[in-house]
Amino acid sequence: MRILLLITCLQLGGAEQQVAALALQYRSLGHAVSVVSLMPGCELTLPEGIELLMLNMRKTPAALLATLMQIRQFVLRWRPDVVHSHMVHANLMARLLTRVCTVPATICTAHNYFEGGALRMLAYRLTDRWADLTTQVSDEGRQRMIDVRAAPASRIIYVPNGFDTTRYRPSAGQRAATRAELGLHPDDRLVLNVGRLVADKAQTALIDAFAQASLGDRTVLMIAGEGPQRDALAQRIEHHGLSARVLLLGKRMDVPALLNAADLFVLSSVIEGMPLVVGEALSSGCPVVATDASGVPAMVRGIGTLVPRGDTPALARAIRDAVSQGRGGPADEAARHKHIATRFNIELIARDWLRLYARYARASAPAQVEATDAAARYR
Template sequence: MRILLLTTGLRLGGAERQVADLARQFVVFGHEVAVVSLTLAQEVALPREVTLHRVDLRKDPLRFLLTLQAVRKWVARWQPDIVHAHMFHANIFARLLRPRRAGGARIPVLCTAHSSREGGRLRMLAYQLTDGLCAATTHVSAEGMQYMLDVGATKAGRISVMPNGIDTDRFRRDPQTRTQTRQALELGPDAKVVLNVGRLVHEKDQQRLIEAFRQLAGDPETGASIRLLIAGDGPLKATLVRHAAALGLSHAVRLLGPCDNVPALMNAADLFVLSSVREGLPLVVAEALACETPVVATEVSGIRALLAASGSIVPAGDTDALARGMRAALRGLQDVAAGRAHAVAAYSLASVAQRWIDLYRELVQRRGAALPAPGKADHA
């Protein structure tokens, strides 16, 4: 198949990483893949086999229409079998794109929402008004899908749940990597390491995580060698550095910045903590499970499905509950082997990518277009 992935951007975020991972897996399966990004910045790598086309979409109506027309012409030249859009702006853009085949037939458009709430009433109205312009919509979590149904963004039968996937061969337990990474970070063998990975934004609530961590840093049970590592970048970086300093934790809290070695960090950690107040499907939790790292997570969209076999869930926005959950998890009471088994069974990238291929074929054939017969690679 010729698969076009249309994304709002390619910065370091969960949805953006998923687009790159799917592109990589589709190439492994033997498909031709193109990625169109509506913004110019790129922080996630794509395989060299992937055709990349970036545009500079602006909110100005005239600029928007000109960009829409330019991308429509580019798509007409590349001639995909399916257009699969990711995130709100790309979803609406793809619906308005109305791509056609060389013979004039419509190319099916599939839209995926990645956040538990893709925005306020205006965005939901935009989804509602353009719902008929796409073949189907998916959401990464059941909670997010239900929200879109509740607010009338789409209708039952036109939306389904499709989780994101992770490379469970890359994310796995590796004692040697653990030792090397801790040495590189100058962490002693007895150090207790708590890890958070994510954008430094209000939704991730890392400021509350630092406050909860303070309770552990001053607790003889967890020891003076406990450390908090936060991997990621964002507008709150300076605020978080100042907050840690104000709490007397500059020696124990380290902001690592953008990291491309997340599997190594997961192996180095004794505990992964998700402190968010809002998520779609926090796939970083599945990555921690796949590395057999204990998890404590706030109760946000998708988390119960992720932690069905292992991990601890605490209320979002509750500092004391977060601290208690972290303290209990560091005692080593979680079944991390069961957590990895669940992550592999439910979220492995190869199986999720194959589910996408099956859905693509169904949508294309529903439009009456012919596709090559499934080959060996389609069942990888």
């Protein structure tokens, strides 16, 4: 099969990493893959053997039309069996593409609970029939798009993101080495958060909750990531007098090692799409406390602790309880890994996508029947 993955940009974000992961899986299974990015620049490692087209889209009518014509020219030359777009701008561009050339199948994936305001939702609604199918990475995000009439219930399904669970698994050796590198004593407890330092991640509330939990000097909080909220977080740490126990690690490329070193992973977000780092933490055997942001309950329910978004006292209590319980033994770690590996392994997700591609490219059954069948595994 010839698969064109169309995306808004290739920065180091969740949707972008998902496209790279899917491209790698498709190539390993013998499919031809091309990636088209509407914006220049690439912060990801893409697999060998794919054809990459980077554009420089600007938000003027003439520039948008020029970008559309560049994609059309590429499609006519490359002749994909399916165009699978990711993120709102690419989704709308993929739908416009069907007006200027023939594509056997067009599937659009929304990656955020909040895909935009009224104008974007209107654009989704008006162009819905130009796509064969729209998908959402969370059940909550799917329901919101139905509620705001961005898509009818019969034409939008939930298909989660996946990741390589072989990279994220419990490792006693990696845990010991990383904790030593971080300067942690065997009796220290590490609470970890990983994510961009932005308002939606609510790391200020996490710092407040950590302060309220009163966990003692042997428990530290480390936050890995960069972003515009860094100065505000540093001020919050100083406000609570926690400079010795709350550390901003900056951008890290060793997240699997950090998750193995941690005794608890905490997600404090108020808005998410589907934060794969929660699944990565569980897959690494790490206990998780997380807010009930979009996409989180499907990963955490039955194996971790969910708290309401914006409830800092509840978050503090959950952190305190989880730290007191500890990481557990090898059996506990293995149970967390299995919970994720059987649901969100990227190989399973990629094969689900390939079945959807084939069905829509053949146009062999009504969309509603196909969507119901495709979504059944995630219920």
